[in-house]
Amino acid sequence: MNFLRVINSSRRQLHMTTLKYFSSEMNNEIMSSPKYPDLIIAKPRRRSDESFKEKKARLVYQSRKRGMLENDLLLSTFAAKYLGQFNETQLAEYDRLINEPSNDWDIYKWAVGAIDIPKDYDSDVFQLFKKHVENSQKETRFKQPDLY
Secondary structure, eight states, rough: OOOHHHHHHHHHHHHHHHHTTTSSSHHHHHHTTOOOOTTTTOOOOOOOOOOOOHHHHHHHHHHOOOSHHHHHHHHHHHHHHHGGOHHHHHHHHHHHHSSSOHHHHHHHHHHTSSSSOOOOTOOHHHHHHHHHHHHHTOOOOOOOOOOO
């Protein structure tokens, strides 16, 4: 019985410590602090040695594995439909669009028009993506397209 009381007390204390540590004021201070480089969100590395074909394959994979089902469906169907037609510049814009924002919800909210897209990401590729999200043809998008 004492053992369980100690465990529950430790859990409660850990929970309270976690809440205090990740409160919004603390989180902003930590994220901007150079003392914690592992908490600062790093920009994706540039792959200068990557071929055009490898870049397309990577972007198809990254479009499918976002961690957020809404973006998985939207980006994977977009990639299946348009990535094969993109030139090098458009691929670079798409790569930047899906890999630079640190939060997938930002991409989703920009696409559905819930918040304005920053000018840095507003490109012809994003406008094409936004049109894809509008789905004026009423295509069903309840599963990701097949890879092969």
